[in-house]
Amino acid sequence: MLAKRIIPCLDVRAGRVVKGVNFEGVKDVTDPVSLARRYNEEGADELVFYDITASHEERNLFTDVLEKVAGEIFIPLTVGGGIRTVDDFARVLGCGADKVSVNSGAIADFSLIGRAANKYGSQCVVLSMDVKRVDGKFALFAKGGREYTGIDAMEWARRGVGDGAGEIVLNSIDTDGVKGGFDIEMLQELCSLVDVPVIASGGAGKAEDFVTLFKSVPGADAGLAASIFHFEEVNIKNLKQMLKANGIPVRI
Amino acid sequence: MIGIVDYGVGNLFSLKSSLKYLGLEHIVSADMRELARCDRLILPGVGAFGDARAILAGSGMDGFLTEQAHSGKPLLGICLGMQLLLQGSEEFGSHDGLGLIEGRACPLKGDIDPLLKVPHMGWNSLHFTKKSELFKYSREGEWVYFVHSFYGKDCGGDVLATADYSVPVTAAVGRGKVFGTQFHPEKSGTAGLKILRAFAEV
Numbered sequence: 001m002l003a004k005r006i007i008p009c010l011d012v013r014a015g016r017v018v019k020g021v022n023f024e025g026v027k028d029v030t031d032p033v034s035l036a037r038r039y040n041e042e043g044a045d046e047l048v049f050y051d052i053t054a055s056h057e058e059r060n061l062f063t064d065v066l067e068k069v070a071g072e073i074f075i076p077l078t079v080g081g082g083i084r085t086v087d088d089f090a091r092v093l094g095c096g097a098d099k100v101s102v103n104s105g106a107i108a109d110f111s112l113i114g115r116a117a118n119k120y121g122s123q124c125v126v127l128s129m130d131v132k133r134v135d136g137k138f139a140l141f142a143k144g145g146r147e148y149t150g151i152d153a154m155e156w157a158r159r160g161v162g163d164g165a166g167e168i169v170l171n172s173i174d175t176d177g178v179k180g181g182f183d184i185e186m187l188q189e190l191c192s193l194v195d196v197p198v199i200a201s202g203g204a205g206k207a208e209d210f211v212t213l214f215k216s217v218p219g220a221d222a223g224l225a226a227s228i229f230h231f232e233e234v235n236i237k238n239l240k241q242m243l244k245a246n247g248i249p250v251r252i
Numbered sequence: 253m254i255g256i257v258d259y260g261v262g263n264l265f266s267l268k269s270s271l272k273y274l275g276l277e278h279i280v281s282a283d284m285r286e287l288a289r290c291d292r293l294i295l296p297g298v299g300a301f302g303d304a305r306a307i308l309a310g311s312g313m314d315g316f317l318t319e320q321a322h323s324g325k326p327l328l329g330i331c332l333g334m335q336l337l338l339q340g341s342e343e344f345g346s347h348d349g350l351g352l353i354e355g356r357a358c359p360l361k362g363d364i365d366p367l368l369k370v371p372h373m374g375w376n377s378l379h380f381t382k383k384s385e386l387f388k389y390s391r392e393g394e395w396v397y398f399v400h401s402f403y404g405k406d407c408g409g410d411v412l413a414t415a416d417y418s419v420p421v422t423a424a425v426g427r428g429k430v431f432g433t434q435f436h437p438e439k440s441g442t443a444g445l446k447i448l449r450a451f452a453e454v
Contacts, residue, residue: 001416003375003395040441045375071269075441076397096265098439121299123371123399166371195369221374251375251395 003251004214004243005045005222006236007078007199008229010035013052015061019227029230036069039229042236044075045251048101048169048224051081063095070096080128080169084108089116093124101126101169104142106160107149117164122196127165129153131186132173138186145173154193161194168194169224171201179205182213182223191219199224207239214248254278254452255290257317259307261332262298266438270445276452284316292451293320297332301341301357301402304332305349314350321352326429326454328386331400334425334432343402352430355407355422363405365418371401376415376435378423384412385454386424386431389446396423396433396440396447403434429454 010017010032017032029035036047049066053059059082070077079092080101089100100120106112106127117125130145131138131153138153157168170190172183182203191198200213204225213223228234240250254271256264258280271278281287295317297304308314321327329337338349341357349357361370375395380387398415404422414420415435425432431451437444 001376002372003377005374070265072273074266074270074273074438074444076439093263094265096269098263098266123298123373167373197369197373221369251377 001249002221003045003249004220005199006043006210006239006250007046007048007222007224008039008044008236009048009050009201009224009226011050011052011226012062012065014058015065017230018052019230032065033068035230036073039236040073040075043240043252044236046076046078046222047073048078048080049097051079053082063091066092066095066097078126080126085112086115086119089120089124093120099124099126099167101128103128103130104144107140107142107151110159110163113160113165114163117166122164122166125165126167126169127157127160128169128171129157130171130173138189141173145171145176154189157190157194161196165196167197167199169199169201172203175203176201178203179228181205181209182217184212184216187213187217187220191217197221201225204228204234207234207242210239211243211246211248214243215246253290255287255293256280257287257293257295257313258282259297259304259311259313261304261307262296264296266436267294267296267330270438270448274445274449274452276448282311282313284313287316288320292326292454293317293328294451295327295329295333295336297330297336299332301332301335301343302345302347304336305341305347308336318350318352321350321430324429326451327352327431328451329432330438331434331436334434335402335404337425337430337432338404338407341402353404353407353425353427353432354410355404355425357402358405360401360403360417360421363419364421368418371399372403372417372421373399376417376421376423378413378415379420380413382409382412382426384424384426384431386412386426386447386450388450388453390443390450394443396435396437396443398423398435400434404432
């Protein structure tokens with residue numbers, strides 16, 4: 001039986017992990033390598049590095065960080081942020097990433113999914129989607145959730161999987177930052193449509209939210225969060241104990 | 253010295269890093285003379301069986317690996333590298349493997365519960381079916397990381413460990429000094445490092 005995965009996300013800018021509050025007032029939190037180390041020791045099943053680079057120099061700092069983490073932490077690493085071309089895949093895979101997530105890059109050029117999957121295999125291509133309810137429908141947003149695309153999110157997911165995306169990260173803009181729990185309804189809908197692993201993102205505020213996630217959405221494979229792990233509101237080790245006590249398979 | 257067989261298939265970053273982390277000397281090479289001087293070999297691999305098999309055959313690496321294995325040199329195949337050790341594969345047509353281990357690579361689809369996802373991707377726990385020096389530091393139930401859509405079937409007495417995915421999926425195989433893991437020890441945290449260290453001591 002596969003374990004349900006707990007995935008901390010690290011937003012990296014200029015070689016540091018940053019965390020904004022309500023998309024504003026981005027503040028420096030810590031060194032990504034030491035944070036990755038802590039997560040690994042707590043029992044994180046995978047790490048996601050999100051590159052929120054603003055310049056070429058910062059991009060090099062990002063790949064330095066990635067190489068350093070990949071050199072001492074031997075769990076799957078996913079990289080996202082600014083991935084627009086197959087060359088971007090090559091760049092991060094060469095620095096130790098195992099999976100690469102595409103979001104706005106796939107919206108700008110849908111063929112990126114298929115081309116990357118052909119070259120590196122579907123297991124390597126993660127489709128990350130920012131989704132929000134608009135007029136009662138799930139709509140896809142681009143540019144970190146700022147830009148309405150007019151695309152139906154569920155249809156987008158189905159097309160992405162059809163073209164070779166091997167995993168989906170569903171980030172609900174409606175629940176993101178609210179800390180009231182994952183977007184169960186949105187996740188249930190997605191899980192009924194696709195047969196690749198689904199990672200739930202957006203809304204986790206406490207350990208119990210992960211229990212609710214895996215109980216209410218059996219098709220969800222993983223839960224992802226950033227700030228609650230960063231600020232030690234939830235300790236991954238304790239979270240996994242709680243999941244285990246609730247009959248949910250976890251790697252302990 | 254561990255020789256990692258470089259035949260252009262898969263990302264070797266983690267494998268190299270984990271050996272380095274363990275302080276194990278290694279080289280990555282496609283040169284058979286160089287690999288022949290190593291005291292053990294690792295055959296990695298990600299991707300399609302047929303393509304990988306063709307590359308090994310084209311360079312004569314297949315014959316070299318078979319000869320090295322028969323001479324008693326420890327060999328570890330990882331993921332697709334494990335499947336290549338088998339007698340063959342049914343992935344996109346029928347292909348011959350190196351024939352060092354019993355069994356064939358067959359699709360998970362059709363054999364497992366249809367509600368389960370393919371690829372079998374993520375952390376699953378090991379159940380040991382046979383004692384092996386490859387797992388001398390490992391414990392029953394330890395979690396390791398898998399990513400695969402085909403699996404070793406009918407491996408008979410060569411199965412060393414399985415993982416439960418509605419059916420027992422071959423997780424590790426071995427015969428003599430030839431070993432294979434379907435999972436990625438280089439991506440399996442401490443549990444994986446222990447297996448690599450054990451291989452270096454075989």
